[in-house]
Amino acid sequence: MEIVHCVENLARGGLERTVLDLVAAQREAGHRCRVLCLYEPGQLASELVAQGVQVEACRKGAGLDVAGMRRMRASLRRSPGAVLHTHNAAAHYHAVAAGWGLPLGCVVNTRHGMGMANAGSRKEWLYRRSMPLTDHVVGVCEAARERFAAQGVRPRGELLAIPNGIRLERFAMATAQARAALAAELGWPHDSRIIGTVGRLHPVKDQPRLLHALHVLRAQVPQAVLAVVGDGQMRAALQDEAGRLGLQDAVRFLGDRDDVPRLLAGMEAFALPSLSEGYSVALLEACATGLPIVATDVGGNREIVHDGRNGRLVPSADTGALASALAEVLQDRELAERMGKAGREWIVAEGSFRTMASRYQRLYAGKHAAGAATMEAA
Structure with missing residues (x-):
């Protein structure tokens, strides 16, 4: 054919x-x-x-x-x-x-x-x-x-x-060693709690919301940092907003990358604050890496993120809910590990x-x- x-x-x-x-x-x-x-x-x-x-x-x-x-x-x-x-x-x-x-x-x-x-x-x-x-x-x-x-x-x-x-063979489970290596590569302390997000920098992805949630989150988890993978029209504005919030040392804008699986393996949690989504490949990749996920309850996200099982779903455009859910998965390592394993099991079976x-x-x-x-x- x-x-x-x-x-x-x-x-x-x-x-x-x-x-x-x-x-x-x-x-x-x-x-x-x-x-x-x-x-x-x-x-x-x-x-x-x-x-x-x-x-x-x-x-x-x-x-x-x-x-x-x-x-x-x-x-x-x-x-x-x-x-x-x-x-x-x-x-x-x-x-x-x-x-x-x-x-x-x-x-x-x-x-x-x-x-x-x-x-x-x-x-x-x-x-x-x-x-x-x-x-x-x-x-x-x-x-x-x-x-x-x-x-x-x-x-x-x-x-x-x-x-x-997605091609599951491209993705390995996240490990403490990979997190330490990524933190060193990005110039962060070895005990940094790395949150990642992957996607084009576009208003529909609502990355400014994630910056504001990080600002709130760091009052509870001072080691929380954010790696933003992707590029687009919002990059300059996001960099300016990170500076305005005093997050210039806590956020890295990595641009378009062809090594996303390696970067994901060095993260501790994955966040997707979109205002609208279809069936997010980024969420599938986070599942394949065994990351606990915090995502907005829009579009097809709930068909990937099963609330309480492999992550948390929060309302869109809600900074407080986003920050609270991220705090939960970072502060409860046992919960985060269970969520990560559940996400990997689900995608092997379905994705x-x-x-x-x-x-x-x-x-x-x-x-x-x-x-x-x-x-x-x-």
Whole structure:
């Protein structure tokens, strides 16, 4: 089977990492895969190229770029009968438009988040207009599937949920030795209590809330420090806010990194203060590392973080609740250890990328059940 994945680009992020892992699993199963980028290739494209996977960039410009659309159509024309698997809204409706009239196989779209708050936006209107030419739409969590159904997303086949998966072999359990090594690397005392967060620095991730929670937390746990992994438009503002709160020595902004598993292994707890989430790859990676998690109760987070078992769920935009939950997992080491082990056990059972890939394979082949929860890994 030939599978063409279409993305906006392969910048560093959870969606893009999921696509890379899905391509790897599909190639292991003997399928031919390539990736078509609507815009530029992005930082992760080189990883696929090094593995022998073709990556094409349409380099579409702003607005109606006829040349970019022609490049996309020419690429799709080379794969008659292929599965077209698009990721998120813009990549989908552009690919469907470019492929109009071509002999494509199954057309599947995955929405990797919860969708836009404004379902009446032009982007979402164009997306819904593409549904008559879409076989299946996949939300990455049940909460997302329900939201898209309520917004009128109706493909000609099914709207269902298939949770993301990750490559578990990349992640080792966090250890005291790794924490000491990371503290030394980042210039902190050896007894620092390292909280980590991973994600793009964007208002929806609400990292300023985490800085304020850290400020409150340090009154109870003076050794608490924060490692922020990721980059984005909020970086300068976050650095300024850390300075204003007197946290310049307690926070490290590490930028985009390709060694996230190593960094996670040196942390003691993981925090995700987002205002909105789909099915967070960062949370999956924290589970794989055996970290207790404190996350906001938004989107699909509760489908990963089971409150009291592998972490704590707190209301969004609540600094006090975030600080209190972090204090709990840092002050009760036995509780933190139990939560970390429970998270690792859960993801081994439910969250591997091979399980995700087998569910998509059954969807492509038309053998899916009514929902992802009923599908067994191949």
